[in-house]
Amino acid sequence: MTDLTTKAIHAGYDRAANARAANVPIYASAAFDLENAERGRALAAGELDGFEYSRVANPTVDVLERRLAALEGGIGAVAVSSGMAAVSYALMCVGESGGRIIASKNLYGASVDALVDFLPEFGIHADFVTDINDLAEVESKIGPDTRAIYTETVANPSTEIADLEPLADLAHRHGIALIVDNTVPTPYLLRPIEFGADIVVHSTTKGITGHGNAIGGAIIDAGHFDWANGRFPQFTRPQQVIADADGKPRTFAGAFGSEAFIRRIRIKYLRTFGAVQSPFNAYLTLVGLETLPERVSRQVATATTVARHLTRTPHVLTVNYSGLGDTPQYALAAKYLPHGVGQILSFTVDGDRANVQRILDGTKLFSYVPNIGDARSLIVDPANITHREVPDDVRRAAGVTSNLIRLSIGLESADDLIADLDQAIANAY
Missing domain, CATH: 3.40.640.10 (Type I PLP-dependent aspartate aminotransferase-like (Major domain))
Structure with a gap:
């Protein structure tokens, strides 16, 4: 084989x-x-x-x-x-x-x-x-x-x-x-x-x-x-x-x-x-392994679509997804990950902690879950959940701030996920 x-x-x-x-x-x-x-x-x-x-x-x-x-x-x-x-x-x-x-x-x-x-x-x-x-x-x-x-x-x-x-x-x-x-x-x-x-x-x-x-x-x-x-x-x-x-x-x-x-x-x-x-x-x-290629290829395509959309979404300040063509690491992505960098991405928003909480609570399709790689799309605030035990200097060096939101893209429709994020972000402000 x-x-x-x-x-x-x-x-x-x-x-x-x-x-x-x-x-x-x-x-x-x-x-x-x-x-x-x-x-x-x-x-x-x-x-x-x-x-x-x-x-x-x-x-x-x-x-x-x-x-x-x-x-x-x-x-x-x-x-x-x-x-x-x-x-x-x-x-x-x-x-x-x-x-x-x-x-x-x-x-x-x-x-x-x-x-x-x-x-x-x-x-x-x-x-x-x-x-x-x-x-x-x-x-x-x-x-x-x-x-x-x-x-x-x-x-x-x-x-x-x-x-x-x-x-x-x-x-x-x-x-x-x-x-x-x-x-x-x-x-x-x-x-x-x-x-x-x-x-x-x-x-x-x-x-x-x-x-x-x-x-x-x-x-x-x-x-x-x-x-x-x-x-x-x-x-x-x-x-x-x-x-x-x-x-x-x-x-x-x-x-x-x-x-x-x-x-x-x-x-x-x-x-x-x-x-x-x-x-x-x-x-x-x-x-799960039996469907790995099919799942991940679909998730990568959707994650790329969602990331691109977030780059032009109001209240979104930055988008972290190395698979986008204008990122400093695009050459590394082409060398090591020609089929995509994966199903997770993160983004920062303006406002304060209350705005982040309203986005997290306002999504309908995204589940507030501290996991990645699921068939379902997941959303979390790393500073409060996955990186809460990390020292401040290390957390900042990793780009984990109080206004950072992480997504793990599942197998749902890209259009449905984008619509869910749009309404949650708009209503948070």
Whole structure:
């Protein structure tokens, strides 16, 4: 299979191994028969692919992981219970033992909160940059303890695009990894591994599932980074959990080579912290994935139409949507996202907080919901909801002000959505 639309329906699933079921079955089982002592030992040590306990791997979840890895072009994936579990696991796995992570200020609010207030409690610290595409600023933050650069491919809610290729080149020259959150574009619009990213994370809750009915996240490993290059002691330290048949501890780099990162995520993080993707949620995500190209292409077309309309709507001051032809990042959009930058956009309005509230409350089709990527169109005020925990300076750098409104465009008619926004904005003044 080479085409993404085909992979979204078929990748990772073997009907012959599942009673010829046309759809992926839901394996609602906490544990699986180990069959014999030697097979059980090999499964527990990570030497054999298979299923022993659903906290580590489950057949339904396994199909989702294989499908996402195929869509992103990675060597493996681990599905987890939420997008923030994916972000936290990836950053903790790379930053263990006192590492530092360079991050852009325009991240999703909970990611900023994790980097500023939570991960430092575990000895992992962040160095923030105002512009992730300013290579000089990024390089100035690289020190002996730096482990990774972390950014969103398309930022939420500004839709700013990260220039991945030079970032990857910079990271690799210094022996550090490039980790990216690809939630907004989904692999239909952008596959960061093709531009040098080492680890890709997703909130599958959003565009991948696409119907607002299943929380989930995923980590995908490109499989080309050298985790034994001296900057990552956690990958070269012997670990009892993956001891060989004689009980001798092994290292993740030595035991798994190019799969060291994704194996450590599964064996240490998923197994220990337990943010497990449920088989039922995995099934819902797989169903959503089947229509990913059709949904996202329709949403992008409608989002572009809505964004253009807002540029000439009274009381709208600015529109943030990098897919418009007159934006400073249009060249990046053409390079990385030729099929569109995604279904979210944001805009600022004049007046005060009361005007924003009247717009939010005045829409009829848009739901006031802190989610994106749904089949339904959603509206929210990031300063009050998604970015409320972010420090003021970081919030301002991300363009999140009290008069900013974010939209996630669904599958409704563009004309109906525009009419709804027009009446809500007009009545707010």
